[in-house]
Amino acid sequence: MNWLTRDFSVLFWMITRLIACARMGHEGRKIFYLREIAKAFSRIGADAIPIVSVIAVSIGVILSLQAALQLEKVGAVSYVASLVGVTILTELGPLLTAIIVTGRSGASFAAEIATMQIYEEIDALEVIGLDPVRFLVWPKLLAMVLMVPCLTVLADFVGIVSGGVFSSVFLGIDGRTYFQESVNFLRLRFFYTGLIKSLGFAVTITLIGCWQGFLARDGAVDVGLRTTRAVVQSIFVIVLLDLFFTAVNYLVRPS
Amino acid sequence: MTNQRQAAPEIRLEGLSLSYGGRVIIEGLDAVMPAGRITAVLGGSGGGKSTVLKCILRLLPPLSGRVTIGGQDFYALSPEAVRDWKRDTGVLFQDGALLGSLTVGENVALPLQEHTDLPEDLIEEVVRLKLKLVGLEHTLHYYPRELSGGMRKRAGLARAMALDPRLLLCDEPTAGLDPITAAELDRLILRLKETFAMTIVAVTHDLDSLMTIAEHVIVLHKGRALYQGDLEHLMTFDDPYIKRFLNREPDPFDAHIMEEDLAAATRAGKG
Numbered sequence: 137m138n139w140l141t142r143d144f145s146v147l148f149w150m151i152t153r154l155i156a157c158a159r160m161g162h163e164g165r166k167i168f169y170l171r172e173i174a175k176a177f178s179r180i181g182a183d184a185i186p187i188v189s190v191i192a193v194s195i196g197v198i199l200s201l202q203a204a205l206q207l208e209k210v211g212a213v214s215y216v217a218s219l220v221g222v223t224i225l226t227e228l229g230p231l232l233t234a235i236i237v238t239g240r241s242g243a244s245f246a247a248e249i250a251t252m253q254i255y256e257e258i259d260a261l262e263v264i265g266l267d268p269v270r271f272l273v274w275p276k277l278l279a280m281v282l283m284v285p286c287l288t289v290l291a292d293f294v295g296i297v298s299g300g301v302f303s304s305v306f307l308g309i310d311g312r313t314y315f316q317e318s319v320n321f322l323r324l325r326f327f328y329t330g331l332i333k334s335l336g337f338a339v340t341i342t343l344i345g346c347w348q349g350f351l352a353r354d355g356a357v358d359v360g361l362r363t364t365r366a367v368v369q370s371i372f373v374i375v376l377l378d379l380f381f382t383a384v385n386y387l388v389r390p391s
Numbered sequence: 392m393t394n395q396r397q398a399a400p401e402i403r404l405e406g407l408s409l410s411y412g413g414r415v416i417i418e419g420l421d422a423v424m425p426a427g428r429i430t431a432v433l434g435g436s437g438g439g440k441s442t443v444l445k446c447i448l449r450l451l452p453p454l455s456g457r458v459t460i461g462g463q464d465f466y467a468l469s470p471e472a473v474r475d476w477k478r479d480t481g482v483l484f485q486d487g488a489l490l491g492s493l494t495v496g497e498n499v500a501l502p503l504q505e506h507t508d509l510p511e512d513l514i515e516e517v518v519r520l521k522l523k524l525v526g527l528e529h530t531l532h533y534y535p536r537e538l539s540g541g542m543r544k545r546a547g548l549a550r551a552m553a554l555d556p557r558l559l560l561c562d563e564p565t566a567g568l569d570p571i572t573a574a575e576l577d578r579l580i581l582r583l584k585e586t587f588a589m590t591i592v593a594v595t596h597d598l599d600s601l602m603t604i605a606e607h608v609i610v611l612h613k614g615r616a617l618y619q620g621d622l623e624h625l626m627t628f629d630d631p632y633i634k635r636f637l638n639r640e641p642d643p644f645d646a647h648i649m650e651e652d653l654a655a656a657t658r659a660g661k662g
């Protein structure tokens with residue numbers, strides 16, 4: 137049980153320091169290093185655009201195909217647009233984006249901080265008087281909270297458009313009908329639901345990735361172990377959060 | 392060069408016990424690191440030298456006992472006093488501990504950005520001066536991975552000196568360096584001490600380094616201080632471990648075990 141206490145005390149330490157940093161910001165003290173924020177934005181956001189787009193195209197096409205296969209049996213092929221749209225906006229857009237970001241950024245947070253821990257770089261920051269959470273976690277959290285929703289919007293857009301293009305070219309659904317169906321059926325509420333989820337996922341991925349990094353102690357093996365744990369735990373918590381959000385969304389749906 | 396400023400006050404360890412990884416490493420250690428002098432904390436691997444340094448850096452709270460600096464309990468300081476202490480202390484880590492994502496110049500600039508309100512162009516001037524001090528002015532835009540081990544340590548020293556500290560703590564400053572680079576680093580530490588009137592604590596197991604820089608020596612063995620005092624007296628101090636250490640002789644018991652292991656391995660290899 138000792139390791140469990142230690143692990144959670146590190147998480148508690150990290151969260152309390154994050155709150156302390158926010159307070160420093162309120163007092164007008166410097167809490168960000170702009171250079172670190174710029175790096176985080178570029179790595180988390182800009183660098184992820186190609187992979188998110190490619191996956192979103194694939195998902196749009198797969199969903200269109202699957203939906204068409206089932207709906208043509210009951211003569212409701214025109215509902216492909218609404219099915220693809222709702223599924224991507226509320227579920228697959230945020231979820232797949234979060235999983236991609238976990239694999240790219242969450243793993244990289246854990247590996248970066250774990251390596252710094254082992255090479256005494258975290259100790260060096262402490263000794264300089266620079267809070268490691270402020271220097272390392274804050275910029276990542278800020279970039280994640282802003283970039284993951286943006287990537288989710290991109291995935292939503294690319295997924296829906298690619299589904300429409302595929303349906304009109306290969307499934308014989310008229311493009312204008314597809315667009316009209318999407319406009320008629322989709323609600324802004326679906327879009328917000330996905331965005332709120334993506335915010336929750338962004339915070340989860342950052343906290344777990346950085347937390348696992350700070351837990352590293354025993355050399356290169358531990359860096360690998362912590363990185364793996366960061367990815368597995370993030371995906372696990374993301375799926376649970378998704379379940380929670382979906383349940384809440386179901387319970388408070390407009391009648 | 393005469394210097395009007397005062398070195399950091401003495402550091403006292405009083406009945407200090409420390410554990411690391413669930414194991415008690417230091418037990419009831421009493422030691423003094425005098426102001427304005429270079430104290431070498433000497434001892435074999437696993438003797439607790441770096442653990443003591445971590446405690447002095449506020450990275451490892453003691454199990455019992457206390458660390459005092461200028462008579463004040465170091466672990467009971469107010470957050471403001473801790474911040475002042477950090478501003479006044481430079482640390483040279485074993486491998487330099489430069490942040491790999493920043494250039495050498497950005498690494499040296501970090502303490503200045505954190506503790507001063509200097510404008511960026513002035514910070515760059517100070518960084519250039521500090522790098523020149525350690526002979527690395529040409530590495531301003533290099534990344535730590537582009538430097539040799541000795542250069543990384545010197546860059547780490549430049550970062551430690553960024554705020555002109557009154558206390559410099561060095562963890563194995565010459566470990567892993569060739570004899571020429573090690574001697575250069577020792578000379579650099581001596582020059583810094585004379586120029587900036589600092590209190591310096593260097594954890595080391597390098598005897599050549601000890602002979603060059605130490606004015607006051609603490610010998611740690613199995614978590615206790617076997618010796619504290621001047622370097623001259625250490626040479627004549629009557630303790631079997633210290634004599635063996637200074638003469639670079641292995642422990643007779645360990646040497647016997649190693650010979651037996653080697654013989655057994657050779658027999659197994661032939662078999």
